[in-house]
Amino acid sequence: MSDAAIADPVGKRERTKVANRQAILAAARRVFAQLGYEAATVRDIIRGTDLASGTFYNYFRSKEEVFEALADDGARRFKPLLRAAREQARSFTEYLNGAFRAYFQFIVEDNALEGRPIEERRPHVRLDTPEMMAVYQEVRQGLEAAIARGAAPRVDADYLACACIGIAQEVGSAMLRRAPADIVAAAEFAAGLILKGLDGAPRKS
Amino acid sequence: MSDAAIADPVGKRERTKVANRQAILAAARRVFAQLGYEAATVRDIIRGTDLASGTFYNYFRSKEEVFEALADDGARRFKPLLRAAREQARSFTEYLNGAFRAYFQFIVEDNALEGRPIEERRPHVRLDTPEMMAVYQEVRQGLEAAIARGAAPRVDADYLACACIGIAQEVGSAMLRRAPADIVAAAEFAAGLILKGLDGAPRKS
């Protein structure tokens, strides 16, 4: 068989452990989408797998921790895209545009699952997981690099990174509410705003 | 007696109803600050008042609803400040600066309570309560008015409002993490960024 593809965990122990963890995360994703985060229970999640209730606690301490793991996974998947946008860009303008596009593309795909409205899927938990911090760092480093080589003015990089993230989140949410989501337009708006402020944002057609 | 000060609810029924509601909200504020939002239970909150557990459910359906009421209260208190910033401003630049200052001032005061780190006090969540929507509307109307009279370019007002809110939230959080919080500097950064993009943001000292 072509199990060579997944060569990393050799022993059966290791393999089922990874598989179980993934099964729980997949079930949680479905359950959150269907019942909403608040209404979902640990039992609902574990029922979505072929595991017993006690087994859940071998992998996560709580529903919150499962959500954090999902968020962490998302951040882990997204970070390389952001890095790629940075490396492929030939200018600061291109970098910003590419980064915003990558994010908007990402959230469109991530919210493709059918079920309850997006707001109810999200939890009442904090999202400052390690991988989320890493994304912030990547954003900040990208901006600091641009500042260092003179491609951007010497502004407060922390505030700037936060502003970019805030814009991405809020404009991204607004974009998702529209049908159909226009990723390119949203990215141009966000990047234009950062670069030149209101004068740089696209005029409304 | 000088009950003339609070003349609105005349009957004792009405008065205790308002008082109880306020007591629950005040207790919830304390409990969320002390235990963190997730760890807090309805019982913890009600224990912070001199009411019985059942009484809680005469006022709120759940812990979540209490939090929403707190958020709603905040939004209700904040909206007039935003409106005032709009009416007092003599230019669009002044409006933006005043609005951001008002918000940053507001969150500084709102987070003055001692206790757990701010992130654990509240769900890091998009709260679409009625009063929150009203704040969004106020922001949007302020921006649309500026666009209408030519003080700002004709950009997508929805996206712009979302971008302003996103910047306010994220830069505001970053500001709170710093000691001491410099409201004026943060507002200048945010307003400068909106107005002229990176070129408009203050250079780092």
Next chain:
DNA sequence: CAGGAAATTGACGCAACGTCATTATTGTGC
């Protein structure tokens, strides 16, 4: 002041939680 409307109370049944002794599975040394 009587009678009724409205709010408060806390005990109760229930649902979900998290634990843990037991059982099953996998890895290891001979």
Next chain:
DNA sequence: GCACAATAATGACGTTGCGTCAATTTCCTG
């Protein structure tokens, strides 16, 4: 291969917090 240790899965169980509701208290009204 087999025995034995190490590790993980299981689900029943005690615990905790939830939301309800009949009984009780408080307030209003005529």
